[in-house]
Amino acid sequence: MIRMTDIHEAPPEPASIGAEQIEYLEQLARIRLSGEEKERTARDLSKILDYIEMLGELDTEGVDPLSHPVTTEPVFREDKAVNDDRRDAMLRNAPEHKDGCFKVPKTVE
Amino acid sequence: MIEYEAVIGLEVHVELSTESKIFCACPTAFGGAPNTHVCAICSGMPGTLPALNREVLRYAIRAGLATNCEITRDGKFDRKNYFYPDLPKAYQISQLYLPVCRNGRIEIGEGKNKKTIGIHEMHIEEDAGKLVHDPEGNCTLVDYNRCGIPLIEIVSKPDFRSADEVTDYLERLKTTLQYIGVSDCKMQEGSMRADINLSVRPVGREELGTRTEMKNMASLKAISRAIEAETKRQISRISAGKPIKQQTRRWDDDKGVSFSMRSKEDAHDYKYFPEPDLLPLRVSDGMIEEIRREIPELREARRARYIKELGLPEYDADILTSSFPLVRIFERTAGICGNAKEASNWIMTDLLKLLKDEQVAPEDMHFPEDSLGKIIRMTSEGVINRSVGRRVLTELFGSDTDPITYVKDNGLAMVSDQSVIETAVDRAIRENEKAVADYLCGNPKSLQFLIGQAMRHLRGKGDPQSVQKILFEHLEKRR
Numbered sequence: 105m106i107r108m109t110d111i112h113e114a115p116p117e118p119a120s121i122g123a124e125q126i127e128y129l130e131q132l133a134r135i136r137l138s139g140e141e142k143e144r145t146a147r148d149l150s151k152i153l154d155y156i157e158m159l160g161e162l163d164t165e166g167v168d169p170l171s172h173p174v175t176t177e178p179v180f181r182e183d184k185a186v187n188d189d190r191r192d193a194m195l196r197n198a199p200e201h202k203d204g205c206f207k208v209p210k211t212v213e
Numbered sequence: 214m215i216e217y218e219a220v221i222g223l224e225v226h227v228e229l230s231t232e233s234k235i236f237c238a239c240p241t242a243f244g245g246a247p248n249t250h251v252c253a254i255c256s257g258m259p260g261t262l263p264a265l266n267r268e269v270l271r272y273a274i275r276a277g278l279a280t281n282c283e284i285t286r287d288g289k290f291d292r293k294n295y296f297y298p299d300l301p302k303a304y305q306i307s308q309l310y311l312p313v314c315r316n317g318r319i320e321i322g323e324g325k326n327k328k329t330i331g332i333h334e335m336h337i338e339e340d341a342g343k344l345v346h347d348p349e350g351n352c353t354l355v356d357y358n359r360c361g362i363p364l365i366e367i368v369s370k371p372d373f374r375s376a377d378e379v380t381d382y383l384e385r386l387k388t389t390l391q392y393i394g395v396s397d398c399k400m401q402e403g404s405m406r407a408d409i410n411l412s413v414r415p416v417g418r419e420e421l422g423t424r425t426e427m428k429n430m431a432s433l434k435a436i437s438r439a440i441e442a443e444t445k446r447q448i449s450r451i452s453a454g455k456p457i458k459q460q461t462r463r464w465d466d467d468k469g470v471s472f473s474m475r476s477k478e479d480a481h482d483y484k485y486f487p488e489p490d491l492l493p494l495r496v497s498d499g500m501i502e503e504i505r506r507e508i509p510e511l512r513e514a515r516r517a518r519y520i521k522e523l524g525l526p527e528y529d530a531d532i533l534t535s536s537f538p539l540v541r542i543f544e545r546t547a548g549i550c551g552n553a554k555e556a557s558n559w560i561m562t563d564l565l566k567l568l569k570d571e572q573v574a575p576e577d578m579h580f581p582e583d584s585l586g587k588i589i590r591m592t593s594e595g596v597i598n599r600s601v602g603r604r605v606l607t608e609l610f611g612s613d614t615d616p617i618t619y620v621k622d623n624g625l626a627m628v629s630d631q632s633v634i635e636t637a638v639d640r641a642i643r644e645n646e647k648a649v650a651d652y653l654c655g656n657p658k659s660l661q662f663l664i665g666q667a668m669r670h671l672r673g674k675g676d677p678q679s680v681q682k683i684l685f686e687h688l689e690k691r692r
Contacts, residue, residue: 132482132484134296171289172289172487172492176492177492178265178491178493178495179264179492180264180265180266180267180270181233181236181238181264181265181266182266183231183232183266183267184232184233185232185239185240185241185242186233186239186240187239187240187250188238189249189250189251190252191246191247191248191251194253195248202347202352202354203247204246204247204248204356205247205248205345205354205355205356206354206355207347207350207352207355208352208354208355209352209353210346210351210352211297211298211344211346211353
């Protein structure tokens with residue numbers, strides 16, 4: 105039997121956020137920040153991490169990790185297909201479309 | 214000279230053959246005009262919530278049980294974040310920390326070459342949409358029909374050492390998954406595809422070399438060629454003292470070479486976290502036992518039964534059970550024509566030849582399951598003769614037309630009218646004086662030739678026994 109305590113990956117070490125990490129996060133989140141925004145974000149994120157770090161003070165020996173605060177049984181959907189084809193209405197939400205497809209900038213692979 | 218060996222691991226993605234998608238009720242049917250099997254949930258509209266399809270969990274557990282996996286009792290889903298237009302939510306719901314199944318195995322090879330391939334884990338996730346590069350504009354077109362189709366990803370241990378072991382494993386995995394009905398495994402339609410992780414090392418060394426990955430391989434032949442080429446490429450680089458870069462490569466099967474794909478080195482930071490929109494999974498012993506009971510007779514057992522109870526030759530039983538679509542068509546055909554041996558003969562000789570000639574895999578065959586049974590029944594009831602039966606099979610292969618209707622509409626029913634056969638026989642004798650003379654001099658081959666000529670005049674539809682009998686009588690009269 106596999107239990108949640110078998111998880112091997114340890115959570116990342118919280119650390120004070122530097123300029124390098126902010127640039128990395130910009131890339132991952134596909135956003136561009138100004139110099140002033142970078143500094144403010146770094147300060148905010150460091151504060152958030154410090155705050156969360158308080159949890160590290162607790163003794164969690166013998167406590168199973170919790171992945172969801174709700175403990176009810178999951179609700180399933182029965183496997184019945186309903187074709188709710190509303191393509192044209194949906195495509196109207198897209199900035200551009202062509203031949204029934206969403207049109208996006210060329211992806212590099 | 215140093216001898217090298219390849220170390221290969223596989224990640225196989227298999228689309229589950231549920232009726233509806235994993236988190237919404239959209240149909241999973243293949244094809245369909247772009248974006249017509251899409252709703253607010255699978256197109257990632259804000260404010261929607263996923264609801265797990267019950268069958269997805271059951272199918273994944275069934276696949277795990279059939280490959281000797283341990284089933285995870287307390288599972289959950291995780292969110293894998295990345296920006297790419299094939300996923301409109303900008304994340305994929307997958308399983309990282311607590312996959313549904315772990316520690317399985319599949320036996321490959323025969324006799325002395327038997328070997329166990331370990332399955333590291335099997336997890337559930339949603340498929341992504343399809344991107345088509347627009348040849349006209351400098352843009353990409355996105356179709357979300359495939360987005361949200363349930364997948365299981367089966368991650369093997371790096372236990373393979375050759376392309377043959379890999380294809381053997383994939384064949385067996387495909388057969389098993391088809392037998393248990395969780396996937397049709399149609400590689401042509403992309404419902405089974407493999408990522409290959411490959412590195413090389415000197416034989417005898419424990420430590421692994423740097424690996425490359427080739428993604429989304431969708432044919433056994435291409436997989437085999439790609440493995441051989443990549444093994445050679447890596448060995449020649451190492452022998453020349455050049456390093457192997459850890460990278461994703463794309464295999465071009467037409468050119469027979471792989472290319473490095475341009476991808477940022479940091480692209481693999483998916484910022485996984487527990488999926489907040491879905492509750493943790495609980496799998497009870499009762500559920501596992503119920504699913505275990507649903508697993509049908511698998512290949513080995515069925516093969517043994519075909520030999521013992523149906524009296525089929527070992528070779529035939531081996532081929533027929535090698536693919537579940539063949540099992541289905543064989544059992545259906547035998548049921549309709551009432552003769553297992555006859556059904557097996559037709560499949561082994563005629564149907565397999567058609568599949569080979571047309572280069573169609575059994576699971577990709579478009580042929581109604583009861584057609585062959587009806588054709589065989591018509592031959593055994595004397596409605597058509599055997600060669601017409603063969604012709605009907607060839608002509609209807611890949612078509613939905615009912616063979617009984619086809620025989621009627623095309624006037625293919627066997628001619629057993631004595632006077633019609635006599636006319637044809639007379640003509641064959643009249644037009645082939647030399648063959649007649651040869652026969653009368655004792656050359657039996659001439660009889661076959663004359664039967665062929667008479668049959669030709671009957672456009673192949675004569676009752677062979679009557680033709681032979683009448684021809685024989687007419688020839689004997691000439692002695």
